[in-house]
Amino acid sequence: MITREHCAALDAADTLAHCRARFDLPADTIYLDGNSLGAMPANVPARIERALKQEWAHGLIRSWNDADWYPAPQRTGNKIATLIGAGQDEVIVADSTSVNLFKVLVAATRMRPGRNVILAEGTNFPTDVYIASSVAEMTGCELRCVDPDDIVAAIDDTVAIVSLTHVNYKTGKRYDMEAVTRQAHEAGALIVWDLCHSAGAMPVNLNRCAADFAVGCGYKYLNGGPGAPAFVFVASRHIEAMRQPLTGWHGHSKPFDFTHDYAPHPGIDRMLTGTAPQLGVIALESALEAFDGVDLDVLRDKSVALGNLFVELTDQELKGLGCTLASPRDAEQRGSQVSLGHAEGYAIMQALIARNVIGDFRAPDILRFGFAPLYVRYVDIWDTIAQLKDIIATDAWNTDEFKARKSVT
Amino acid sequence: MITREHCAALDAADTLAHCRARFDLPADTIYLDGNSLGAMPANVPARIERALKQEWAHGLIRSWNDADWYPAPQRTGNKIATLIGAGQDEVIVADSTSVNLFKVLVAATRMRPGRNVILAEGTNFPTDVYIASSVAEMTGCELRCVDPDDIVAAIDDTVAIVSLTHVNYKTGKRYDMEAVTRQAHEAGALIVWDLCHSAGAMPVNLNRCAADFAVGCGYKYLNGGPGAPAFVFVASRHIEAMRQPLTGWHGHSKPFDFTHDYAPHPGIDRMLTGTAPQLGVIALESALEAFDGVDLDVLRDKSVALGNLFVELTDQELKGLGCTLASPRDAEQRGSQVSLGHAEGYAIMQALIARNVIGDFRAPDILRFGFAPLYVRYVDIWDTIAQLKDIIATDAWNTDEFKARKSVT
Numbered sequence: 001m002i003t004r005e006h007c008a009a010l011d012a013a014d015t016l017a018h019c020r021a022r023f024d025l026p027a028d029t030i031y032l033d034g035n036s037l038g039a040m041p042a043n044v045p046a047r048i049e050r051a052l053k054q055e056w057a058h059g060l061i062r063s064w065n066d067a068d069w070y071p072a073p074q075r076t077g078n079k080i081a082t083l084i085g086a087g088q089d090e091v092i093v094a095d096s097t098s099v100n101l102f103k104v105l106v107a108a109t110r111m112r113p114g115r116n117v118i119l120a121e122g123t124n125f126p127t128d129v130y131i132a133s134s135v136a137e138m139t140g141c142e143l144r145c146v147d148p149d150d151i152v153a154a155i156d157d158t159v160a161i162v163s164l165t166h167v168n169y170k171t172g173k174r175y176d177m178e179a180v181t182r183q184a185h186e187a188g189a190l191i192v193w194d195l196c197h198s199a200g201a202m203p204v205n206l207n208r209c210a211a212d213f214a215v216g217c218g219y220k221y222l223n224g225g226p227g228a229p230a231f232v233f234v235a236s237r238h239i240e241a242m243r244q245p246l247t248g249w250h251g252h253s254k255p256f257d258f259t260h261d262y263a264p265h266p267g268i269d270r271m272l273t274g275t276a277p278q279l280g281v282i283a284l285e286s287a288l289e290a291f292d293g294v295d296l297d298v299l300r301d302k303s304v305a306l307g308n309l310f311v312e313l314t315d316q317e318l319k320g321l322g323c324t325l326a327s328p329r330d331a332e333q334r335g336s337q338v339s340l341g342h343a344e345g346y347a348i349m350q351a352l353i354a355r356n357v358i359g360d361f362r363a364p365d366i367l368r369f370g371f372a373p374l375y376v377r378y379v380d381i382w383d384t385i386a387q388l389k390d391i392i393a394t395d396a397w398n399t400d401e402f403k404a405r406k407s408v409t
Numbered sequence: 410m411i412t413r414e415h416c417a418a419l420d421a422a423d424t425l426a427h428c429r430a431r432f433d434l435p436a437d438t439i440y441l442d443g444n445s446l447g448a449m450p451a452n453v454p455a456r457i458e459r460a461l462k463q464e465w466a467h468g469l470i471r472s473w474n475d476a477d478w479y480p481a482p483q484r485t486g487n488k489i490a491t492l493i494g495a496g497q498d499e500v501i502v503a504d505s506t507s508v509n510l511f512k513v514l515v516a517a518t519r520m521r522p523g524r525n526v527i528l529a530e531g532t533n534f535p536t537d538v539y540i541a542s543s544v545a546e547m548t549g550c551e552l553r554c555v556d557p558d559d560i561v562a563a564i565d566d567t568v569a570i571v572s573l574t575h576v577n578y579k580t581g582k583r584y585d586m587e588a589v590t591r592q593a594h595e596a597g598a599l600i601v602w603d604l605c606h607s608a609g610a611m612p613v614n615l616n617r618c619a620a621d622f623a624v625g626c627g628y629k630y631l632n633g634g635p636g637a638p639a640f641v642f643v644a645s646r647h648i649e650a651m652r653q654p655l656t657g658w659h660g661h662s663k664p665f666d667f668t669h670d671y672a673p674h675p676g677i678d679r680m681l682t683g684t685a686p687q688l689g690v691i692a693l694e695s696a697l698e699a700f701d702g703v704d705l706d707v708l709r710d711k712s713v714a715l716g717n718l719f720v721e722l723t724d725q726e727l728k729g730l731g732c733t734l735a736s737p738r739d740a741e742q743r744g745s746q747v748s749l750g751h752a753e754g755y756a757i758m759q760a761l762i763a764r765n766v767i768g769d770f771r772a773p774d775i776l777r778f779g780f781a782p783l784y785v786r787y788v789d790i791w792d793t794i795a796q797l798k799d800i801i802a803t804d805a806w807n808t809d810e811f812k813a814r815k816s817v818t
Contacts, residue, residue, distance in 0.1 A: 024462070024466040025466070026466070026467045026469070029469070031469055033469065033470045036470050037465075037469060037470045037473075039466070039469065040461065040462075040465045040466040044461060045458060045461045045462055048457060048461060048688075049454060049458065052449065052453060052454045052457060052634075053433070053449075053454055055635075056446075056449045056634055056635060057433040057434070057435070057448070057449040058435045060435070060438070060440055060442065060446060060448065060767060061442045061445050061446045061767060061769065062762070062767070063635070064446075064635070069635055095504065095505070095508065095683070096504070096657065096682060096683025096684060096686075097683055098655065098657030098658070098682045098683040099504065099508060099655060099657070099682055099683060102654075102655055106547075122669060125658075125667075126658050126661070126664075126667050126668065126669065126671075127657045127658035127683065129669060129671075130656040130657065130658060130661070130671040131655070131656060131657060133656065133671060134654045134655070134656045134671075137654075138515075138547050138548075138654055139547075145669070170667075217684075219684065225461075225465055225687070225688055226464075226465060226472070226473070226478055226684070226687035226688070227683075227684045227685045227686040227687040227688070227689075227690070228686070229686065230683070245511070245543045245546075245547055246507065246508060246511055246540070246543070247539040247540060247542065247543045248505065248507030248508070248536045248539065248540060249507070249534075249535050249536035249539065252535070252539070255535075256772070257772055258534075258535050258579075258771060258772055259535065260531060260535065260538060260554070262535075262538075262539040262542060262543075273505060273507045273508055274504070274505025274506055274507040274508060274536065274636075274639070275505060275626075275628065275635070275636045276636045277505075277636040277637070277638065277686045277689045278634070278635035278636040279457075279634055279635070279636070279688045279689055279692060280636075280686045280688055280689055281636070283688060353471070358469060358470060358471070360470065362667060363665070363666055363667055
């Protein structure tokens with residue numbers, strides 16, 4: 001039998017426990033939704049205040065040079081590169097994940113002119129499928145969506161690009177990046193990895209896997225704040241051939257020459273489009289300091305331990321309460337979340353949130369719990385399961401308020 | 410002879426003079442670059458601090474509902490609508506100007522399937538031309554760039570879309586929006602107006618002109634901060650037919666149903682792509698309060714008066730110093746800026762900035778001065794001309810430092 005005391009002992013022995021103090025978290029809340037919006041690193045407000053009151057208000061336009069705003073997307077990209085196994089100058093911060101995916105997919109189709117299939121996963125996060133569908137329409141390609149288990153078998157010599165998310169947003173199921181990338185390459189295809197649910201939650205080894213492209217968002221495990229800018233990775237061997245379609249002036253080799261013809265920047269800067277959303281980039285850059293000195297293997301170990309504890313406590317405490325495990329039981333196949341299925345999932349999650357235990361709900365029946373290893377404690381897992389047990393066992397979710405409550409995220 | 414006293418008297422009589430206190434401006438600086446980065450409205454830092462410390466840190470994911478983050482792009486778009494003559498629910502805040510232009514141009518080509526020319530202006534701001542060029546390549550259209558004076562004559566029945574910027578970034582020359590829009594419509598074309606250099610500087614009457622589409626940025630005269638999100642206008646009669654290519658989940662009719670197929674939102678929300686950059690949207694929304702109670706005709710009158718004063722003082726004070734007027738002399742044809750040509754423009758602007766008088770330089774020889782009527786004073790114009798005169802007359806610009814100084818904006 002696992003007890004709360006056991007969980008507290010795990011926290012006492014946690015070598016990442018000190019990282020929690022790097023975040024400004026409400027004392028009365030258990031937060032297992034860092035895979036939707038990461039918690040706020042405590043250093044962000046002071047950095048933003050300086051950006052506003054000194055750099056913007058006092059420095060004005062001069063701050064593009066004097067406060068180093070101009071190279072912030074590159075600088076922040078390089079910081080993210082260290083978290084995802086990319087080299088320096090292979091990652092840049094820009095736009096949203098959706099917009100970056102559009103850029104990458106169009107550019108990738110141009111690199112495989114004899115092939116016309118974009119292979120994707122039907123159960124991927126919808127925006128990835130929507131964008132791939134639009135790219136297919138604009139480039140004359142066919143979007144072929146298959147089940148996750150059928151991806152590898154579906155990679156044939158008509159496939160130009162395989163577009164996958166490393167960790168599924170709903171189930172938390174994780175692909176073997178190295179194996180699938182190899183398979184794609186053996187068939188002559190290129191591969192794009194969406195890292196929204198893995199960057200900052202575990203080591204990602206883009207270059208060791210020889211991945212071609214990747215995109216990911218800044219506001220989940222990277223803690224960049226609501227709607228933080230996203231990032232895009234292009235393997236250095238592809239950069240020179242990369243012709244992305246959102247050819248805004250900041251992707252130009254000399255944007256301030258204001259020439260008539262577009263000439264892409266020789267490096268990763270060509271993935272930029274418009275003026276960088278500076279407040280968002282600055283928040284993200286300072287947020288990344290929460291990872292300073294953190295060993296990503298240790299981070300992954302804690303993530304796995306939190307997930308395994310959640311699964312074990314589900315077995316132990318929630319038996320007979322209608323919960324199913326909607327994530328892989330094997331941690332090796334799992335990202336940093338555990339999802340439970342329950343027919344009354346929506347109302348149960350609302351009841352849980354009303355008790356300041358925050359996860360989220362994904363239609364039709366998924367209760368989703370994310371474990372950001374920098375700030376989630378083992379006792380948080382215990383307390384969450386205890387509240388879940390009480391809410392379900394006592395029918396506390398079964399009220400009009402919880403069943404009808406508006407929730408968009 | 411115009412004197413500084415005369416200018417001070419104009420300030421004393423200025424009915425918009427009180428608006429300057431709505432901004433946090435450095436006391437020792439004259440700022441004539443609000444057309445590149447608007448000054449900071451004084452209410453922004455407190456609003457952002459609340460967004461960080463209360464909404465993000467304490468509210469966490471709940472703030473998408475509880476702090477009304479989710480409808481912020483629509484709400485802020487509606488506020489901008491009142492400044493540009495658009496109706497409610499015809500404007501939304503999203504992405505960058507470049508990205509929004511891509512969306513609009515692709516969607517517009519789909520509405521004119523029998524035509525294949527995108528007509529643009531060769532001297533437009535480069536990003537507009539770069540994006541139009543990419544759209545032409547992807548849609549099989551031809552991008553035809555002509556001189557500004559030849560635009561109207563070039564609108565024939567092969568033209569699908571006319572893509573123009575209302576006020577030219579370099580010369581400040583302003584199109585007659587109503588006449589050119591009519592001309593485009595008479596030839597069966599659609600028209601896109603880029604309002605980067607007019608929104609917030611003068612009344613814009615999109616619906617009175619029957620404009621089809623518009624885009625514009627949030628960080629110039631709207632004062633939304635560095636890299637603030639941009640806006641996009643779609644006339645209500647076009648919204649239902651608008652199929653834009655950046656089909657991210659936030660443009661979906663029901664983004665949180667997470668369905669496999671893309672179904673665009675019935676309204677202006679279909680112009681959204683990814684998650685809104687909340688910090689940027691919040692800064693822009695609060696910045697727009699600087700326009701509260703401001704009559705845009707009065708704003709335009711002051712803008713014209715500031716521009717005319719600048720031109721008159723150029724004539725009076727800078728005679729024989731090598732300056733040419735690079736903007737229209739007739740205020741009716743001018744936006745809210747005056748540009749001067751000078752062979753040593755780059756170094757002169759650097760010398761001016763070193764004296765805390767901030768305009769900007771545009772290659773090859775343009776000194777650019779923008780007049781944000783909410784905070785620029787008549788004496789600022791006098792003092793700028795006086796410094797310019799001194800710098801040029803005494804060769805103060807002629808140093809290695811000023812000639813070589815790095816400046817990107």
